Amino acid sequence: MAEEGRLFLGVEISTQQIKTIAINSRLDVTNEYNVKFDTELPEYKTHGGANIHEDHVTVTAPTAMWVKALDLLLDTMKADNFPFSRVAALSGTGQQHGSVYWKKGARDTLSSLNPSKSFSDQLQDCFSIRDSPIWMDASTTKQCRDLEEKVGGPQSLTDITGSRGYERLTGNQIAKQYQTQRAAYENTERISLVSSFAACLFIGDYAPIDDSDGSGMNLMDIRTRKWSPQCLDACAPNLDQVLGPIVPSAQLVGKVSQFLVERYDFSPNCQVGAFTGDNPASLAGLAPKQGDLIVSLGTSDTVFLWLTEPKPALVGHIFANPVDTTAYMALLCFKNGSLTRERVRDDNADKSWDKFGELLQKSPLGNNGNIGIYFDITEIQPVVEGVYRFNEKDEEVSSFPPEVEVRALIEGQFMARRVYSETLGFQIGINNGDPGSACWYCRDTFQFVTSTTHK
Incomplete structure (x- = not known):
């Protein structure tokens, strides 16, 4: 043919x-x-x-x-x-x-x-x-x-x-x-x-x-x-x-x-x-390579990792990589995904994603040190339920202003995705593709920067 x-x-x-x-x-x-x-x-x-x-x-x-x-x-x-x-x-x-x-x-x-x-x-x-x-x-x-x-x-x-x-x-x-x-x-x-x-x-x-x-x-x-x-x-x-x-x-x-x-x-x-x-x-269809991390945002959020040296842990899963027979893929699932984001949107942004985005931009990267953890339902890792907010003095508080709440949610979710990815052996910015463009995550400012500018 x-x-x-x-x-x-x-x-x-x-x-x-x-x-x-x-x-x-x-x-x-x-x-x-x-x-x-x-x-x-x-x-x-x-x-x-x-x-x-x-x-x-x-x-x-x-x-x-x-x-x-x-x-x-x-x-x-x-x-x-x-x-x-x-x-x-x-x-x-x-x-x-x-x-x-x-x-x-x-x-x-x-x-x-x-x-x-x-x-x-x-x-x-x-x-x-x-x-x-x-x-x-x-x-x-x-x-x-x-x-x-x-x-x-x-x-x-x-x-x-x-x-x-x-x-x-x-x-x-x-x-x-x-x-x-x-x-x-x-x-x-x-x-x-x-x-x-x-x-x-x-x-x-x-x-x-x-x-x-x-x-x-x-x-x-x-x-x-x-x-x-x-x-x-x-x-x-x-x-x-x-x-x-x-x-x-x-x-x-x-x-x-x-x-x-x-x-x-x-x-x-x-x-x-x-x-x-x-x-x-899902991993294979995105044609990833070594060092890639893929985040799927849904009812539950899923993180896919390409690994060469996995560290099996009591969280998540490590599978044989479907693309490379010498590599592995890791999968992490988080129950508190889109429904949690929608709840925070409804409570703080009049059920509008546009307003949610505007609020997100009003607070700087790092959220001035304010951190939020949002588990509306019992999470898979860790097995915890509840909402926890901490201000820049590391004091637990009962609420945040809307712009702080929105950024605390997004940054808190992605910090969790990173922590558990590293638990399974993923190293952000280390041996992950081109070192000139590898993605690091600055622990001091909670800001994504490239390895060429990271100090």
Whole structure:
């Protein structure tokens, strides 16, 4: 196929929808499609793409819903005359930490799908556990503590896997399924992450887990990029066989299945790259390099770090870097993000971002020594709730003038982002790219300056 005619497809199974984007060789976006779970597949009765159970801590998504959503997505594209035959390669991403349990015998079904029938019609009985645990689940505290104890404590688990035991991480979810649904686990042929599950549907076979998404499971040794036998044994028996191999995030895992060739007119030469998690994909999509720090401002703020010498700590996560197999990425999440900023805006700036910006400019960098800490809800790091204000004399005060409050919020949030980034091994202004333009943060004035002017 001539280069100018090729298309490249990206697919994502996120929490609330499945979506795809097509680009050409010039990286121009040519097509976009999505299927929203709640509104377009109401029969699954999800809210925000999930089902919250009666205990309020168990959160799942119907695996069959994701399959049916892919049917609907591809059928919509076909009805729109999307040129599947021009797709030279595809890859994608999935919400991190979700898990899919393939029933024994499912591989045979997956590899021999009838193109006259849908994915959903043929795969509906292929899952030993029908409701997939997802990242919102918080029901595995016992399994987290058990895993930490079996490997020598929280820091030992962190040193191996990059994270202490977290309820949403997949290893703890698998341990729970083994303990509470033993027969279903023993009838499981393969466990996929949401990302590798999506890849399975495209290649018509079990796709391997990529190392970057795999490092968010409390099961992989982040330095060897292989499963940790100690962690596997602590969660469930024969887990190395059930999980299958780990591959680099950039590896090709096969070509599209004959089912897709015949049903949608994909080219039989269309390559499929390993799918990865949404957080690693966010890092990769910004094309970072060593020393880069990326801040995503949302309901929760997320900080992504490119690391070469990580320091695993009991805060945040360290994953295998999806771009460079010799590097790492760190992820820090802060609950008090946009909603906290909006609350301070509403209280001090008449609910106007323009006025918020004007107030920010009225107080100088460093805020004349006034510092604020704003945790409207219990923060992840540190585990604290409340609002704390300190004046230039380091005395706690009950309030600030609006212009001081606004700057205290912004500077306090970013100081916290820096402190925890350094805890994981990130060094601002040291070996971070071009030394002539590296960013330092002056502790005396709370002001960002370049290394060439820093004294």
